[in-house]
Amino acid sequence: MLHRWIGLFICLQLIAWSSGGLIFSLLDIRAVRGETEAREALIPLAEVDALALSPADARLLTIEAGAAASDLSEITLRDRGLGPRYELYDSAGVPVSAVNPRTGVVVTRLAAAEAETLALADFAPDATVLKSSLIEEAADSGEYRGKRTPAWRVDLDHPKRPHIYVDAVTGEVLARRNRIWRTYDFFWMLHIMDYKHRDNFNHPLLTAASGLAFLTGSTGVWLWGWRAKSRWRKRSGARGS
Numbered sequence: 001m002l003h004r005w006i007g008l009f010i011c012l013q014l015i016a017w018s019s020g021g022l023i024f025s026l027l028d029i030r031a032v033r034g035e036t037e038a039r040e041a042l043i044p045l046a047e048v049d050a051l052a053l054s055p056a057d058a059r060l061l062t063i064e065a066g067a068a069a070s071d072l073s074e075i076t077l078r079d080r081g082l083g084p085r086y087e088l089y090d091s092a093g094v095p096v097s098a099v100n101p102r103t104g105v106v107v108t109r110l111a112a113a114e115a116e117t118l119a120l121a122d123f124a125p126d127a128t129v130l131k132s133s134l135i136e137e138a139a140d141s142g143e144y145r146g147k148r149t150p151a152w153r154v155d156l157d158h159p160k161r162p163h164i165y166v167d168a169v170t171g172e173v174l175a176r177r178n179r180i181w182r183t184y185d186f187f188w189m190l191h192i193m194d195y196k197h198r199d200n201f202n203h204p205l206l207t208a209a210s211g212l213a214f215l216t217g218s219t220g221v222w223l224w225g226w227r228a229k230s231r232w233r234k235r236s237g238a239r240g241s
Helices: 002-026 055-064 112-122 179-192 204-240
Strands: 074-079 084-089 095-099 128-135 151-157 163-167 173-177
Touching: 002 179, 002 204, 055 074, 055 084, 055 095, 112 128, 112 151, 112 163, 112 173, 173 179
Parallel strands: none
Antiparallel strands: 074 084, 084 095, 128 151, 151 163, 163 173
16 A cells, blocks of 8 residues: 555656656747847947046945945946946945946935836836835745845736846846746746755755655566566466476
């Protein structure tokens, strides 16, 4: 009886593994990541010499706004769609501020309207904004797990139900989620059997299921061979007599 229940469990998991493999092979990974609907941004960067502020000025303004000088290790000039900004990062690569090189305004949080503008600019099909919400703390589950915060989540009105996640400091698009991604993620969860975080291969449940699947499959092959050999011997004996 126990063997049958174990066999049923393994059978269901094998179906989950197989269906996941089928889904993974059918779905375009670029569509899963939202890259097929993403608009390529071709924004020319301004020349540093033509700007009112230098990178050193931007660093000084960020320090005056409250940042520790030791935390600032990188400064880059980018235009993500809101005009050129000096982006200042700490040693871990986390953005500290964005400084407008023309006005000297230090930005530590984008406004919701700015995040919505960037999200609409990133999404190529026609769409409108349903709502936007600020994510302050990193989550270990959900569709934005393990990503950088703070970030704006902008929900767009479109059949694919896209959610565009925009860095709340720099305006960088950090993630794109849609219906296809959620389907992929569901089968990914079943595939690796991590039903909460959905990113851990090294856990006892997956190890046990894989071991049982291997044991069940290998013993099944052995039994098939043993029975086939027994039948062959019986047929050989019958022919000899």
